[in-house]
Structures are given as C-alpha cells and as structure tokens.
Amino acid sequence: MNIGQASAASGVSAKMIRYYEGIGLIPMAGRTEAGYRVYTAADVNTLRFVRRARDLGMPIERIRLLVGLWQDRARSSGDVKRIALEHVSELRTKIAELTAMCEALEGLAHACHGDHRPDCPILEDLEAGGRQARTRAGRRRRVDADQGVSSEAA
Amino acid sequence: MNIGQASAASGVSAKMIRYYEGIGLIPMAGRTEAGYRVYTAADVNTLRFVRRARDLGMPIERIRLLVGLWQDRARSSGDVKRIALEHVSELRTKIAELTAMCEALEGLAHACHGDHRPDCPILEDLEAGGRQARTRAGRRRRVDADQGVSSEAA
DNA sequence: CTTGACCTTCCCACGATGGGAAGCCCCATG
DNA sequence: CATGGGGCTTCCCATCGTGGGAAGGTCAAG
Numbered sequence: 001m002n003i004g005q006a007s008a009a010s011g012v013s014a015k016m017i018r019y020y021e022g023i024g025l026i027p028m029a030g031r032t033e034a035g036y037r038v039y040t041a042a043d044v045n046t047l048r049f050v051r052r053a054r055d056l057g058m059p060i061e062r063i064r065l066l067v068g069l070w071q072d073r074a075r076s077s078g079d080v081k082r083i084a085l086e087h088v089s090e091l092r093t094k095i096a097e098l099t100a101m102c103e104a105l106e107g108l109a110h111a112c113h114g115d116h117r118p119d120c121p122i123l124e125d126l127e128a129g130g131r132q133a134r135t136r137a138g139r140r141r142r143v144d145a146d147q148g149v150s151s152e153a154a
Numbered sequence: 155m156n157i158g159q160a161s162a163a164s165g166v167s168a169k170m171i172r173y174y175e176g177i178g179l180i181p182m183a184g185r186t187e188a189g190y191r192v193y194t195a196a197d198v199n200t201l202r203f204v205r206r207a208r209d210l211g212m213p214i215e216r217i218r219l220l221v222g223l224w225q226d227r228a229r230s231s232g233d234v235k236r237i238a239l240e241h242v243s244e245l246r247t248k249i250a251e252l253t254a255m256c257e258a259l260e261g262l263a264h265a266c267h268g269d270h271r272p273d274c275p276i277l278e279d280l281e282a283g284g285r286q287a288r289t290r291a292g293r294r295r296r297v298d299a300d301q302g303v304s305s306e307a308a
Numbered sequence: 309c310t311t312g313a314c315c316t317t318c319c320c321a322c323g324a325t326g327g328g329a330a331g332c333c334c335c336a337t338g
Numbered sequence: 339c340a341t342g343g344g345g346c347t348t349c350c351c352a353t354c355g356t357g358g359g360a361a362g363g364t365c366a367a368g
Contacts, residue, residue, distance in 0.1 A: 015358090016356070035363085048281075052279070052281075056255045056259050070280070077274035077276075080268075080277055081263055084276050088259050091255055097211075108238060112235045112238070122231075123231075127203055157347095170325070173325080189347060190333080190346055191347090214324075
C-alpha cells in the first residue's frame with residue numbers, strides 16, 4: 001500500500017502521515033527499494049485512530065499517550081478515562097470562553113440599530129474597553145443619543 | 155510615552171505593539187531622536203480598542219476592518235453590526251464543533267468503567283472511527299464483556 | 309521511450325504570541 | 339564623570355497542525 005492509498009483509506013493526508021511519522025507519533029513505515037513508504041492494514045488502523053482522536057480535538061501529545069495505551073496490552077482503562085476526561089475539561093473551558101465572547105458581542109450587536117448612521121454601541125464598547133457594558137447587564141443606558149447622528153467615537 | 159508605558163496602559167505587550175505596527179494594523183508610532191517609539195493617549199486608545207476586539211476573539215483582519223470604521227466619521231453602524239454578527243456566527247460555529255466533540259467524548263468516558271482493567275470503550279471507539287458509537291446513542295452495547303480482562307483492542 | 313501520475317525531501321506559510329540574543333540608550337547613583 | 343541596570347531597538351526562532359510548492363526520482367500505461 002502506497003502512502004496515497006493509505007491516505008485515502010485512513011482519511012489522513014499524505015502530508016500529515018509523513019509529519020506524524022517525523023514526530024514519532026506513528027512508527028516509521030516500511031520502504032520499497034525505491035524508497036516509497038509501504039503501509040499495512042494495521043498501519044491504516046493506527047492512522048484512523050489518530051484521525052478520530054484529532055476529530056475529537058485532541059492535541060498530538062495527548063494522542064501520543066492514547067496510542068501508547070491503545071497498544072499496551074496491560075493498560076488500565078482508568079488511565080484512558082483520565083486522559084479523556086482531561087480533554088473534556090479543556091473542551092469545556094474553551095467552550096465557556098467562546099460562549100462568553102459570543103454573548104458579549106451578541107449583546108452589543110443587539111443594542112446596535114445597524115442602519116446608515118455612524119452612531120454605534122459596538123464601537124463605543126470597544127473604545128471604552130467594555131467597562132460600562134459589563135458593569136450592569138449588557139447595554140449601559142437605553143440608547144439615549146439615538147437621534148444624534150454626530151456623536152461619533154474616535 | 156515609551157512603548158513599555160503604552161503597553162502597561164493598554165494591556166498590549168510591547169512585542170505585540172511592534173507586531174501590530176509591522177502589519178499595519180496601527181499607524182507607525184513617532185520616534186525620538188534615539189529611535190525609541192513614542193505614544194500619545196490617542197495611540198493608547200487605539201491599542202485598547204484592538205485589545206478589546208482580540209478579547210472578543212476576533213482575528214486581526216476583522217479588527218483591521220473595525221478600526222477602519224471606528225476612525226471613519228462617515229461609517230454606517232450597519233457595517234459595524236454586520237461585521238460583529240459575522241463574528242458571532244463564526245463563534246457559534248466553533249462552539250457547536252467543540253460541543254459536539256465534548257459530548258461525544260463525554261459519552262465514551264461515561265461508558266468506560268475506568269478501573270485497572272484494559273477493556274475500554276473509548277479506545278474501541280477511536281479504533282472503530284466512531285462508527286458504531288454514533289449510530290445509536292453513545293454506547294453501542296451494555297458493556298457486556300465486562301468481566302473479560304483479555305478482550306483488548308490493537 | 310515517453311508521458312503523466314505518483315512518490316521523495318526540503319523549505320515556506322499561516323495566526324498570534326512569546327523567548328531570547330546582540331547592541332544601543334537613558335537615568336541614577338557613587 | 340563613569341558605571342551599572344533596566345529599557346529600548348532589530349532580528350531570528352519556536353509554537354501547533356496543516357497546506358503549498360519546487361526539484362527530482364519512480365512507476366505503469368500507452
């Protein structure tokens with residue numbers, strides 16, 4: 001099996017297969033006399049394992065641990081579960097960060113009338129460093145200078 | 155104002171201030187005779203604006219647009235809002251991706267007894283490419299080979 | 309034998325940030 | 339005035355995972 005075929009069979013690009021080999025995530029593939037890499041069905045299995053772990057958002061180093069456990073007959077599932085839950089925890093943290101950003105920006109966008117006039121709570125908030133906006137609960141005043149076209153920012 | 159003072163006042167590292175100047179996100183700072191960058195209060199305002207936008211997770215190119223609108227007296231708030239909502243949309247997409255990963259892995263971790271034995275649904279799923287696991291609803295069978303210490307994966 | 313598709317290695321790029329080296333500048337203290 | 343420490347300058351490198359592309363070798367079909 002060529003690298004191209006292994007790539008098609010595993011869903012991992014040839015470029016990435018070489019990279020994974022280079023960093024020692026997967027064992028070095030065999031070679032033909034001409035220097036072409038050769039892959040077995042077991043190699044493709046490993047590549048699929050890696051790809052699935054990547055799909056779950058895991059960084060390479062965590063995958064390296066999992067591959068090690070996967071190939072360790074004497075592993076304990078507790079170790080695997082610990083790594084998985086560690087990743088779940090990081091995912092949750094990331095989700096919370098993004099959600100906070102999203103909600104803050106949604107609040108600002110909601111307060112912006114979004115028409116042809118330059119007056120814009122979004123820019124005002126960015127300018128003020130989000131201080132007033134987060135002191136209370138989203139928008140700090142009831143868009144009072146709503147008619148004033150001239151009260152711009154910078 | 156030195157770059158160090160501008161950094162402290164804006165919350166943007168000196169390294170990043172130079173970088174932002176280098177990529178043209180902020181205008182080139184003035185210089186003393188000795189070549190030191192000099193910053194005004196207005197420059198610090200711009201830096202704070204950028205930092206706040208970064209805190210909302212915006213990539214530099216989007217911030218570049220916003221800075222342009224911010225300094226454009228004739229801007230329309232609709233343009234600002236459109237950019238903001240575009241970013242909200244991308245944040246939501248990212249959150250959805252991470253949530254999907256998180257739930258998938260949580261389901262697998264939940265199905266894993268996490269003890270000293272090697273039998274592990276997490277590794278089995280990674281090996282199988284998540285096919286069986288997602289066909290139904292999380293775990294595909296009721297951990298039936300629970301006592302079998304020998305039914306390992308690779 | 310030619311041609312086109314594939315493989316090889318090597319370098320570069322991204323995006324945003326930090327680290328660090330080599331060298332110059334400024335100020336304060338002795 | 340000299341010296342030292344800290345701040346400034348530029349330049350290079352690293353991250354992390356991925357893709358692009360060049361230059362050259364190989365393989366299989368026509």
